[in-house]
Amino acid sequence: MSERTYKFDVKMTCGGCSGAITRALNKAKDNKEVSSFDVSLEKQEVVVKSGLGYEDILEKIKKTGKEVRSGVTVE
Template identity: 75%
Template sequence: MSEHTYKFDVKMTCGGCSGAIDRVLKKTDGVSSYDISLEKQEVLVKGTIPYDDVLEKIKKTGKEVRSGVTVE
C-alpha cells in the first residue's frame, strides 16, 4: 500500500487543541508521521491510512476541519 500525505486546515486556538489531535493521531494505525502547527492552523499527516479515516479521526476531537487536501 502506498503512502500518502494529507494537509488539513484545522481550527485550533490553543495547545490543548493541538494536543487533542496529537493524542488521536499517535495511536492511529496507518499513520507513519504527522506535524501539527498551531500557528499555521495546519495538520500534515503521512501514512497508508485513507484520507476519510484521517478526517474522521481529527473531527472526533471536536475541532473544526475547514479544508483538507491530498498533497501527493
C-alpha cells in the same frame, strides 16, 4: 498500500486543541495507521503521512471535536 500525505486546515485556538489532535494521531501511529504527522497551532495546519485513505484520517481528526475547514491530498 502506498502512503499519501494529507494536509488539513484545522481550527485550533490553544495548546489544548493541538494537544488533542496530537494525542489522537499518536494513537494512530502506535497502531501503525499513521507513519508521521505534524501539528502546527501557528499555521492552523495538520500534515499526516499514512497508508489510510483521506476520509479515514479526516475522521480521526474530527473525532477530537475540532473543526476541519479544508483538506487536500499532497501526494
